[in-house]
Amino acid sequence: xxxxxxxxxxxxxxxxxxxxxxxxxxxxxxxxxxxxxxxxxxxxxxxxxxxxxxxxxxxxxxxxxxxxxxxxxxxxxxxxxxxxxxxxxxxxxxxxxxxxxxxxxxxxxxxxxxxxxxxxxxxxxxxxxxxxxxxxxxxxxxxxxxxxxxxxxxxxxxxxxxxxxxxxxxxxxxxxxxxxxxxxxxxxxxxxxxxxxxxxxxxxxxxxxxxxxxxxxxxxxxxxxxxxxxxxxxxxxxxxxxxxxxxxxxxxxxxxxxxxxxxxxxxxxxxxxxxxxxxxxxxxxxxxxxxxxxxxxxxxxxxxxxxxxxxxxxxxxxxxxxxxxxxxxxxxxxxxxxxxxxxxxxxxxxxxxxxxxxxxxxxxxxxxxxxxxxx
Amino acid sequence: xxxxxxxxxxxxxxxxxxxxxxxxxxxxxxxxxxxxxxxxxxxxxxxxxxxxxxxxxxxxxxxxxxxxxxxxxxxxxxxxxxxxxxxxxxxxxxxxxxxxxxxxxxxxxxxxxxxxxxxxxxxxxxxxxxxxxxxxxxxxxxxxxxxxxxxxxxxxxxxxxxxxxxxxxxxxxxxxxxxxxxxxxxxxxxxxxxxxxxxxxxxxxxxxxxxxxxxxxxxxxxxxxxxxxxxxxxxxxxxxxxxxxxxxxxxxxxxxxxxxxxxxxxxxxxxxxxxxxxxxxxxxxxxxxxxxxxxxxxxxxxxxxxxxxxxxxxxxxxxxxxxxxxxxxxxxxxxxxxxxxxxxxxxxxxxxxxxxxxxxxxxxxxxxxxxxxxxxxxxxxxxxxxxxxxxxxxxxxxxxxxxxxxxxxxxxxxxxxxxxxxxx
Numbered sequence: 001x002x003x004x005x006x007x008x009x010x011x012x013x014x015x016x017x018x019x020x021x022x023x024x025x026x027x028x029x030x031x032x033x034x035x036x037x038x039x040x041x042x043x044x045x046x047x048x049x050x051x052x053x054x055x056x057x058x059x060x061x062x063x064x065x066x067x068x069x070x071x072x073x074x075x076x077x078x079x080x081x082x083x084x085x086x087x088x089x090x091x092x093x094x095x096x097x098x099x100x101x102x103x104x105x106x107x108x109x110x111x112x113x114x115x116x117x118x119x120x121x122x123x124x125x126x127x128x129x130x131x132x133x134x135x136x137x138x139x140x141x142x143x144x145x146x147x148x149x150x151x152x153x154x155x156x157x158x159x160x161x162x163x164x165x166x167x168x169x170x171x172x173x174x175x176x177x178x179x180x181x182x183x184x185x186x187x188x189x190x191x192x193x194x195x196x197x198x199x200x201x202x203x204x205x206x207x208x209x210x211x212x213x214x215x216x217x218x219x220x221x222x223x224x225x226x227x228x229x230x231x232x233x234x235x236x237x238x239x240x241x242x243x244x245x246x247x248x249x250x251x252x253x254x255x256x257x258x259x260x261x262x263x264x265x266x267x268x269x270x271x272x273x274x275x276x277x278x279x280x281x282x283x284x285x286x287x288x289x290x291x292x293x294x295x296x297x298x299x300x301x302x303x304x305x306x307x308x309x310x311x312x313x314x315x316x317x318x319x320x321x322x323x324x325x326x327x328x329x330x331x332x333x334x335x336x337x338x339x340x341x342x343x344x345x346x347x348x349x350x351x352x353x354x355x356x357x358x359x360x361x362x363x364x365x366x367x368x369x370x371x372x373x374x375x
Numbered sequence: 376x377x378x379x380x381x382x383x384x385x386x387x388x389x390x391x392x393x394x395x396x397x398x399x400x401x402x403x404x405x406x407x408x409x410x411x412x413x414x415x416x417x418x419x420x421x422x423x424x425x426x427x428x429x430x431x432x433x434x435x436x437x438x439x440x441x442x443x444x445x446x447x448x449x450x451x452x453x454x455x456x457x458x459x460x461x462x463x464x465x466x467x468x469x470x471x472x473x474x475x476x477x478x479x480x481x482x483x484x485x486x487x488x489x490x491x492x493x494x495x496x497x498x499x500x501x502x503x504x505x506x507x508x509x510x511x512x513x514x515x516x517x518x519x520x521x522x523x524x525x526x527x528x529x530x531x532x533x534x535x536x537x538x539x540x541x542x543x544x545x546x547x548x549x550x551x552x553x554x555x556x557x558x559x560x561x562x563x564x565x566x567x568x569x570x571x572x573x574x575x576x577x578x579x580x581x582x583x584x585x586x587x588x589x590x591x592x593x594x595x596x597x598x599x600x601x602x603x604x605x606x607x608x609x610x611x612x613x614x615x616x617x618x619x620x621x622x623x624x625x626x627x628x629x630x631x632x633x634x635x636x637x638x639x640x641x642x643x644x645x646x647x648x649x650x651x652x653x654x655x656x657x658x659x660x661x662x663x664x665x666x667x668x669x670x671x672x673x674x675x676x677x678x679x680x681x682x683x684x685x686x687x688x689x690x691x692x693x694x695x696x697x698x699x700x701x702x703x704x705x706x707x708x709x710x711x712x713x714x715x716x717x718x719x720x721x722x723x724x725x726x727x728x729x730x731x732x733x734x735x736x737x738x739x740x741x742x743x744x745x746x747x748x749x750x751x752x753x754x755x756x757x758x759x760x761x762x763x764x765x766x767x768x769x770x771x772x773x774x775x776x777x778x779x780x781x782x783x784x785x786x787x788x789x790x791x792x793x794x795x796x797x798x799x
Contacts, residue, residue, distance in 0.1 A: 356583045360579065363580045366489075366490050369488040373486055
């Protein structure tokens with residue numbers, strides 16, 4: 001019992017140190033200061049494509065006209081680090097620790113799609129992680145994903161709420177599926193907080209006297225069906241407050257590797273039961289946005305677990321990779337500009353096609369928890 | 376194949392004892408009504424039917440009471456992946472027909488973090504005569520655009536030619552055709568559904584369910600040990616059916632013989648499945664006399680018109696006092712009879728279905744017709760062509776789905792698998 005607090009405080013100190021140095025530009029390792037990234041609507045110029053193992057800082061300047069994001073991916077699109085919401089003209093920094101290996105950097109103008117990719121090679125010595133360390137790393141990696149999505153969720157929900165309160169129906173309808181994307185990506189985590197999920201994401205048929213119909217879907221109904229949000233100011237404010245509350249809790253949440261595995265599966269179950277059927281977004285029919293977001297979230301959880309899976313069951317990893325590719329290709333048929341076609345624009349055969357690829361993906365993903373659980 | 380597989384087995388002794396009495400009653404009933412009674416060593420309806428054999432079980436096996444039939448589309452483009460799934464299916468089928476869990480770990484013995492390799496709803500249930508019979512559809516060999524999907528096109532039997540359109544067909548493509556079918560028959564509906572559900576689960580991602588059909592009462596006898604059941608028109612069905620005991624006829628009309636086509640089908644049979652909706656309400660308003668004239672048999676005994684007993688020889692030649700044929704020219708039994716069809720016999724194995732009601736206050740009900748034969752071109756096609764044109768029963772039926780399947784010979788043993796010879 002004596003030792004535990006000591007270890008905890010050590011962790012706390014290093015965490016503070018890491019946070020503190022985030023805004024300082026001095027990297028611990030590597031050389032020559034931050035690596036500049038010039039991001040535009042069509043290019044992603046990264047100053048270096050060879051690095052020494054260690055911690056590096058990328059300085060991303062958005063010279064384009066669209067909001068962008070910057071990612072460093074390991075194999076299988078495992079997120080090593082990311083910055084979201086870099087508005088035009090703004091510069092942001094990303095600090096990331098990179099062991100030796102091959103990586104890809106990506107700018108995502110418009111914050112959609114695969115982004116503009118560049119290869120990045122990191123060389124030098126870095127000890128291979130032990131099994132437990134690999135799982136701990138998985139949790140750290142996925143937690144940082146949850147944090148980044150949460151921050152974007154607060155910001156995008158804020159934009160949406162502002163439009164609703166201003167009575168700007170057209171703008172609010174445009175922002176609605178975007179804000180929901182960030183919620184849907186981290187839904188299993190979001191759902192774990194008691195009555196916050198029903199308040200934020202509840203549907204009309206699930207409402208009770210204690211938990212009336214509020215949140216995203218109430219505003220969705222008023223935007224698309226009632227076409228009147230003049231009385232929704234309080235609901236909009238409450239939504240933003242609830243989202244902020246949720247984000248604070250999500251950031252503090254201590255996840256386990258098994259939760260990651262189950263979350264990856266639950267997200268696909270969400271797709272199968274409420275997105276393909278059009279149940280989730282019954283007024284706006286923007287279900288394919290949620291579909292894509294659920295798949296993104298599932299992929300992020302799987303990517304975090306990838307080193308462990310690769311070691312324990314490489315065949316399963318191959319199956320999952322193929323199945324994710326098939327989902328991406330099937331979904332890509334329904335791209336519409338920066339967004340997606342409406343669920344009710346797809347015919348039964350097209351929905352069956354989506355259902356088939358999701359089932360094909362969910363089957364191998366349902367095996368991950370068993371693989372993670374075995375020692 | 377270890378302890379837990381015994382757990383489902385162990386319950387069988389008790390359940391089996393319970394149903395034996397029911398079987399006894401059925402057998403007595405059969406000998407009372409039918410004058411051919413060969414119920415000598417009939418197995419209990421809870422027993423297992425052997426999975427391995429020269430021919431597939433579920434064809435001449437005495438027809439069980441319940442059906443779950445499923446048609447799959449193959450999703451994968453990878454031949455090796457498809458073959459692996461067929462191997463996995465075969466292993467699961469051998470286990471489930473023996474009354475065991477679908478997978479080696481079982482429904483409840485695995486680790487808590489992983490989904491079980493059996494879904495569990497058959498825990499404690501006996502094998503219940505479960506048979507699983509596989510068939511391959513024309514589209515497995517070539518897709519609609521003519522593409523050879525898995526390098527099998529050269530092995531497609533000529534007998535697996537698409538069925539021609541028949542007059543009056545009202546087919547729904549969504550519940551017709553398919554690349555692979557599995558017919559699950561059992562004496563307990565839960566056992567049949569469990570089997571199909573687990574095969575669909577195992578095949579997830581490699582195949583996708585295209586359509587499936589539940590049937591709740593057999594409408595044919597495939598053995599002389601069975602009493603003739605009734606279809607939803609209320610008539611005995613399958614009196615003149617091809618039966619397991621008729622070895623010469625089976626060879627001539629049911630089993631594909633060496634030299635008939637590609638070697639992989641020798642010992643197999645072709646299945647035609649048709650979902651036939653019955654216009655129940657209008658039939659029920661039809662007089663007894665007209666019903667009997669339409670079918671060509673009496674409703675009570677099931678005797679051919681002009682005869683006394685169900686199994687009395689049908690007389691297609693003699694006329695009644697008024698100079699009309701005893702069996703009208705448009706009666707169903709006449710048009711379906713082998714003597715009217717160059718001697719062609721079908722082995723019918725259909726099931727009654729009721730899929731709820733249709734929103735217009737009518738039962739959505741009828742017959743899920745299944746017929747096995749050596750060659751559909753000489754058997755089902757000419758018979759159905761004649762029936763579709765002339766059968767007086769057509770006023771009360773609609774064919775809403777259709778499919779054709781090449782069902783290979785049996786799985787010889789643990790090293791063999793469904794489709795081995797086809798994919799060799």
